[in-house]
Amino acid sequence: MKHRYKPLKDQVIVITGASSGIGLATARRAAKRGARLVLASRNDAVLKEICEDIRAQGGEAIHVVADVGVKEQVQAIADAAVRHFGGFDTWVNNAGVVVFSHLDDLPIEEHKRLFDTNYWGVVYGSEAAVAHMRNRPEGGTIINVASINAEMPVPILGAYSASKAAVKAYSEVLRMEMIHENAPIKVTVLKPSGIATPISDHGRSHMGHRGKVMPPLYDVEVVASAILTAAQRPVRNITVGETGRLSEIGWAMAPSLFDRIIAWALPRVQSTDQPPLERDNLFQAGDDGQVYLEGRRSGIPVSPYTQLRVNRKLEAGLGLAVATTIGVLLAQRMLGRR
Structure with a gap:
């Protein structure tokens, strides 16, 4: 069987972590494009409000209250999608939590809980998606947010x-296994840089103050756009944001230098003068419903690198232009030697 991509207007899309941040922005953008949605998170009241708003604007959406760290609850998301829409085409594993802490200050039960959501939630979601998509003639797409x-x-x-590294490794092996099996399933790994979501507004901290995500922060819509692009055409891995890509390159070229720079700088740029939250979302639903970080309404609105990566024609055209330029320069140099 061969995977067949559909326009968004013909898709059913499942999104976990849909009650805030990247998940909420993706849901709203997909609804405007005509996709039918199955939205999941732990926050029943906020999910209801989101779905009502989508339906009021002519869209179709249902919600499922689920903790992605519990396998049976993740399966219930898939079952609801099949029951209500007859199936689904794209599954976005987006739910995630954060704890700001030195490793030796982090209680083991909190460490495990973080992995339950960030890693096992991806595993359970991917397993549910594969079980459904494997035997569909058109297959489907799994998008895992690392x-x-x-x-x-x-x-x-x-x-x-560590949890996000595990997500990346799991997703890439899953992709290989689907290729080996000749299953009609595509797997995309999304790697956002700093994004202006409310994740730090919900995050637990053992630092004596509230933590924050390292700036600069890209707009949430940049990530939502990349997710929906991957739902419509083959994209293997996407790093969202130039700062993330430059960091990847720098780390690969000079790892020891980056170790020292990050060890010195990160604890300073990831701290605030605000006290820790009285209520976070590690073990319970947070105060969701917001796309952006508290006090912000936007981030860096565009990432040329990300646009290049998700636009195959643009990427190929730029590659051809670079190759042509190099060829011309080499030819001129050779002619100049004669």
Whole structure:
């Protein structure tokens, strides 16, 4: 069987972590493009409000209250999609939590809980998606939201970085296994740089103050756009944001230097003068419903690198232009030697 991509207006899309941030922005953008949606998170009241708003604007959406760290609850998301829409075409594993802490200050039960959401939630979601998509003639797409920290782990976010590295490794092996099986399933790994989502507004901290995501921060819509692009055409891995890509390159070229720079700088740029939250979303639903970080209404609105990566024609055209330019320069140099 061969995977067949559909326009968004013909798709049913499942999104976990849909009650805030990237998940909420993706849901709203997909609804405007005509996709039918199955939205999941732990926050029943906020999900209801989001779905009502989508339906009021002519869209179709249902919600499922689920903790992605519980396999049976993730399966219930898939079952609801099949029951209500007859199936689904794209599954976005987006749910995630963060704890700001030095590794030796992080209680093991919190470390495990973070992995339950960030890693096992992806595993359970991917398993449910594969079971459904494997025997569909048109197959389907799994989009797993990792992080630039999967490539560049940082202090204070050690457990988070480890969970996202696990997501990346799991997703890439899953892709290989689907290729070996000749299953009509595509797997995309998304690695956002710093994004202006409310994840740090919900995050637990053991630092004595509230943590924050390292700037600069890209707009949430940049990530939502990349997700919906991957739902419509083959994209293997996407790093969202130039800062993330430059960090990947720098880490690969000079890892020891980057170790020292990050060890010195990150604890400073990831701290605030605000007290820790009285209520976070590690073990319970947070105060969701917001796309952006508290006090912000936007981030860096565009990422040329990301646009290049998700636009195959533009990427091929730029590659041809670069190759042509190099060829012309080499030819001129050779002629100049005669």
